[in-house]
Amino acid sequence: SSSLANVGAKVETIYTIESNEDNKTYLERMDENLTKITASLQ
Numbered sequence: 001s002s003s004l005a006n007v008g009a010k011v012e013t014i015y016t017i018e019s020n021e022d023n024k025t026y027l028e029r030m031d032e033n034l035t036k037i038t039a040s041l042q
Contacts, residue, residue, distance in 0.1 A: 012036050 014036055015021050015029035024032070 012040065 014033040015024070017026070017029075021029065
């Protein structure tokens with residue numbers, strides 16, 4: 001974890017596949033997850 005802190009990494013919460021969180025559909029949850037992952041790689 002100290003290595004991640006050294007490069008300025010941060011933790012993002014993503015949705016699980018199994019549960020219907022926040023009344024979002026599977027596609028809505030995956031779209032949000034992929035958006036967060038893509039943003040973290042830029």
